[in-house]
Amino acid sequence: WVVFALIIAWYLLIWLFQDHIEARFDARLNDQVAEMVAASESDGQGGVRLTWEPTDPRYALPHSGWYWQISEGSQVIVASRSMWTDRLNLSGALPADKSEALLITGPNKEPLRALGRAIRLPGSENPLSFIVAGPVADIDSDVAEFSGDARLVLTALGMLLLIIIALQISYGLKPLGNLHLALSEIRAGKSRLMRGEFPGEVEPIVRELNALLEHNSGLLERARTQAGNLAHALKNPLLIIQNETTNVQGPRGQLVHQQLKTVNSIIDHQLSKARLAGSTNLIGAQTSVQSVIGDLIYTLEILYQDRNISLTQAGLENLLFRGDRQDLEELLGNLIDNACKWANGTIKIAGESLDYPDSGRLFRLTIEDDGPGIPAAEMLAVLQRGHRLDEQTPGSGIGLNVARDIVKLYSGKLDLDTSSIGGLRVRLILPAA
The missing domain is CATH 3.30.565.10 (Histidine kinase-like ATPase, C-terminal domain)
Incomplete structure (x- = not known):
């Protein structure tokens, strides 16, 4: 989920940055349009002249990607030197009260972002179109540079977060590791109960497990003792019966002796199993x-x-x-x-x-x-x-x-x-x- 969240954050940052860059770009073009409108005046013969031109040197470089022009209808009255002999073509009428961004194609077929406004100057019969355009490539390069920097930063942040999460999980699961070691020592016979330091969240489990081990140990010991006592209690009566039937001969005597031998075998077997049941409780037996x-x-x-x-x-x-x-x-x-x-x-x-x-x-x-x-x-x-x-x-x-x-x-x-x-x-x- 960390990687997924960082990818979404990266796309969101790129979108926000591009929107911010385009707004600044449009604001700059709008300032240039306002400057051109302020510098324009009628020449009294139906034309227009500029009292000053935009000072940005890129408007003087041929095909620099930065252009401006003033036109009346389809006739261009004046344009920046960067236009050379080309013209900017806009489809549709320009708004009279505000500027809006348009995407057009430049003289070299490059994509341009343009702002235009239709203004009627005092002394002019028809409205004039004031247009300023700049290269979309400038926006794309800024966005690409920011995207690369954001990718590096978010990648580093993601790695840091993954390391922190791994450390947090390792630290959080450490008590379970101690629990596993304690259980392994019991299984290996190195300990009878769970020993060690455990956090408060795990301590109730440890207490219950130790209580269960103590309970099972007690049950096993009592069962072993009872089985042993029963077997030993039967030994003496059987020995007496065996001694009293020593002189019994014939098939009946043989049958009695065989059955006594079988019972003794069963008792020996049960005594052996009873002793085994208790022997596995020895701690650390090697x-x-x-x-x-x-x-x-x-x-x-x-x-x-x-x-x-x-x-x-x-x-x-x-x-x-x-x-x-x-x-x-x-x-x-x-x-x-x-x-x-x-x-x-x-x-x-x-x-x-x-x-x-x-x-x-x-x-x-x-x-x-x-x-x-x-x-x-x-x-x-x-x-x-x-x-x-x-x-x-x-x-x-x-x-x-x-x-x-x-x-x-x-x-x-x-x-x-x-x-x-x-x-x-x-x-x-x-x-x-």
Whole structure:
């Protein structure tokens, strides 16, 4: 709208200036006509003579564009030397009481602006026509010069206004930038509430957002505590039932033992989810991926030392997980332990950083083994709680499901496919600090 307004202002200024220049031009011509009328007198023989001529030297230069003449009807009585042998031709009768501007063509076909008046001098039978003309080019040149100057001034003014508007918008939106940074810090885990200085207009929003964050945090903590309390409350009665049914044999005993095992699996799963629900509230949580994997490899090599499994790692040096260390330990512990159970002798762990404009900083972890792998048709099913492909291998069947829950909690991604070394390959994408 600034550019549009300045363009309109430019056209309006040009129109006003041209109107002013034409008025001054006409006033000058009118003065010349009045001077010629005052200097004219009858010669007593039906003619007219001038007691003096206009002093402007341009009336003496041939074809200068400035002309005057006095005529009676179609006969020119006297004219300026600038007319040379040409004459000014006006169509129509001239007014007797005032001068008015006319646009005519000059001796050199140039456009002229002329003023004329019909005056009857004492001693003259017929009215005389007094005409003074000047070049329209003089008006056009003045208007063109003013137009160029006005264009430069308005352009500079427009640029100044745009800079001022940009600065005003930047300054006005600065509080929103601070609000964005505060929200980003909360999302990144660097802060639990919005901190910083905010103007009075934004402060109510900040207070409401902080109150909402506190409320949600309290609800989450109560839900986690209640789920944990319920699971722990069920543990002891189940343990008693399990001990009392140890000697029950036969199909009924097998059924009871199987159902107790299923209930224990469900409770373990819910306890794990309850702990996860509270862990993401940690402020500024950052975990070294290499440190966690190094500790897990040390423990698993001892646990599976009779298997002679080779665990190698690459690309983990600068990877930082934006989250709780215990969550990462449980996630990778489940996945690497699962790989150790099925590997024939080799497990490879590799990492790399990712940076997507829409998703922020991420990293990818790949865990692959040389075991029997998983059929493609079963890869989705094994992520379900309690689903096991081999009932003879120790475990509760909830490891991959817990891993999936942890990844989902951090808005990550978990994919299964076939490894290049023959077994299962697990790909993880998680938020990076």
